[in-house]
Amino acid sequence: xxxxxxxxxxDSEGFLKDVSLWDEEIARTAASKENxxxxxxxxxxxxxxxxxxxxxxxxxxxxxxxxxxxNELGFEKGKSIxxxxxxxxxxxxxxxxxxxxxxPENCF
Numbered sequence: 001x002x003x004x005x006x007x008x009x010x011d012s013e014g015f016l017k018d019v020s021l022w023d024e025e026i027a028r029t030a031a032s033k034e035n036x037x038x039x040x041x042x043x044x045x046x047x048x049x050x051x052x053x054x055x056x057x058x059x060x061x062x063x064x065x066x067x068x069x070x071n072e073l074g075f076e077k078g079k080s081i082x083x084x085x086x087x088x089x090x091x092x093x094x095x096x097x098x099x100x101x102x103x104p105e106n107c108f
Contacts, residue, residue, distance in 0.1 A: 015096070015103050019053070022100025030098045034088070041077075042086055042098070048072055049099040059101040062092040 009026070011017055014033060016026065027046060031038050038046075052068060053059055060068055062080070070078020083091035092104045 013097075013103060016100040019100050019102070022050070026100055027098050030100070034094055034098070036087065036094070036098070038098070044073060044077075045069065045083070045086065045095050046099045049095055049101060053099070053101050059096040059099075059104040060092060061104045062090070065092045065095065065104075 009016055009018070009021060010030075014030065016022055016030070028038060031042070036042070048068065049059065049065075062083075066078055066080055066083065068078075069083065076082065080091070083095070087094040087098075096102070096104050
């Protein structure tokens with residue numbers, strides 16, 4: 001049974017206010033607001049971002065995200081076009097939003 005997710009959980013830009021409240025249902029809700037239906041490829045990036053944030057306390061900007069994905073998931077996935085196909089024009093921003101992380105610095 002799905003729980004009702006309170007809109008007060010998000011800031012005015014749609015980022016989760018408290019990263020500790022994130023779960024997969026929160027991710028699906030955030031993704032649906034962006035017209036994204038999550039699949040296994042999305043979840044690979046989401047969990048990679050969450051591990052990165054846990055270790056560094058920062059959400060990576062686009063270039064850093066591409067390099068992170070390339071190093072962790074392989075060359076084919078570590079390309080801007082791959083991430084744009086999954087998350088749209090600003091992959092770091094949308095992937096961070098869906099992952100329950102703060103807005104990456106230098107993301108418009």
